[in-house]
Amino acid sequence: MATMTEISGLVGWISSELTGLVSSRCVGRTFHSNGRGRRGARLDATVGLSVRSMKAAERWDDLPEEIGAPVCPDKLNALHEFQLSVPIGETRLPPDLHRKTKIVCTVGPSTNTREMIWKLAEEGMNVARLNMSHGDHESHQKIIDLVKEYNYQHKDNVIAVMLDTKGPEVRSGDLPQPILLKEGQEFNFTVKRGVSSEDTVSVNYDDFVNDVEVGDVLLVDGGMMSLAVRAKTPDTVKCTAVDGGVLKSRRHLNVRGKSATLPSITEKDWEDIKFGVDNEVDFFAVSFVKDAKVIHELKEFLRSCHADIHIIPKIESADSIPNLQAIISASDGAMVARGDLGAELPIEDVPLLQEEILRTCRSMQKPVIVATNMLESMINHPTPTRAEVSDIAIAVKEGADAIMLSGETAHGKYPLKAVKVMHNVAIRTESTVPNDILHTTAAAIQTLDCGDISQGHISAMFALHATNMANTLGTPIIVFTQTGSMPILLSHFRPSSTIFAFTNQERVKQRLALYHGVLPIHMQFYEDADKTFSMAIKHLMNLEYLKQGESVTLNSFRTQCSILQVSHTWMNNRPSSPSRTVSEMIHSYGITLNDGDVGRVLVPSLITISLPSHVGNLPFFSKVANLLEQHHRTRTNS
């Protein structure tokens, strides 16, 4: 039977005697596991990184003699952050919890009913996208209401709503019936309204004739058809079909290599944005963003109407690429909108741009969506092409937060099958993605240790170490958040297991639906942190996300944390191991600490290192992280 000694509410088993468990009440007790084998155990040592609440600190008085006197109790009194690690265990999550990459589904004629939205959610939709290039406010309102109804009824799942603006896109007009265009056939686009004859159709953009030059290539629907411009009149662009096909109503037109000179947010978009504000959507996907100015303008507008809606620019315009850093930095994420991107820029650049956009977002801790053509063939066929499956796998491997379905779910014949394929491919691929936190730890720590001691920096340190700890122990993470910032940071470090993000803010819960690996849960918070913790654990146990005897890493971010109150608990659970000093232990892992870093030996198998009360010890974190990393590598290699 496994025996674990719990210290100051940091370490313990989930057991029936502990439904108020994982709280400071458990201080100093020894718990026994319920006798289940530790099939999931990977290490025989655990490390807890904690900043304790005042309640936890009070419990130091209860510590039995052999555990030791409080470590600087005065320094623990103002603690805000609480993180708890329950040691080593196996955690089995229901199958639908295993996918970390989120799925965005465009809702359209194939899926805009109550039944289909429920089914999409069951298959794994995390975000419902409304494309404002199609439909009207009434039809979109109906979808929003249905998603809200779904969310109201399903407290253990959440669907976020993303409103995608039409932007300054150029579209051909309505046609009574599709027109078949053959290679070499002449066809015209006119800025005159309401034209739809056999050889001419309207375009919705008055300056189209001015923007287009003779010799330009026009792409229909990102290249499904193409036409060369051979002549212009004051109101008409005369073309010859290069690649023929069937022209349907309201098709998207691009001039290869050129962005339209329209502003990114058109008058129609402002109307749609106001509609989104009134309906409290979660995200605005903004089409054809060219620079950061438009993002600032939209942010300002949202501030003025007190709307808490995140902005996801769609990177699809040739002009956006030189401004990528500034655009993403001003935004709350980005979408790789490959359809228009591959029309405005050479198509062979799309995979490279996808990688670059993903890298930029990841470096700024912002979510990134990979969109368009992911399962295009499933619009008409029940199974995907192998190339489409590979494309999804690549996006997952590259670390996309979300992958998106457009026509597949909007007007395809097999919307549910498409979501299922995406879900399965994502899960399968994620299972093979190496846990790169250990590889990135050193680099991340180096960046974090650059002397910056801002609050954001310290939070990032917590997130990194919590991730490291959860990975080392093989536990899911539980985090408490009011703003979403800590789960977002944790998501950035891509822990191996699920991040259960408890929040008392519905908006935050909705928003977190987009983030990689985060399972958001709404819950009331209590003054008594213990009660909040145990309610959360009970909730997860009720949903069978956790089972008795399993382990979690708990990370609460009630208010801002301070480095002054950090302590590390090192636990070596080999009961027979002799008492070792910190320096001996550190020596055995080849790490050297500076004077003043060392705490005290508490019990033969347990060491708490309390940091001196100044921030100059940030490098200490990196030493502990390195130590963990080396330890993990040693274990893995052996």
Ligand SMILES: Nc1ncnc2c1ncn2[C@@H]1O[C@H](COP(=O)(O)OP(=O)(O)O)[C@@H](O)[C@H]1O
């Ligand atoms: N709300 C809607 N109403 C009607 N049709 C829609 C709607 N949303 C999407 N569609 C259809 O699904 C297709 C694919 O969706 P999407 O890729 O978002 O559109 P597009 O590429 O035209 O911007 C659209 O071209 C349109 O035919």
Ligand SMILES: C=C(OP(=O)(O)O)C(=O)O
């Ligand atoms: C996502 C895209 O935008 P839309 O579907 O609005 O054309 C795209 O161009 O890839």
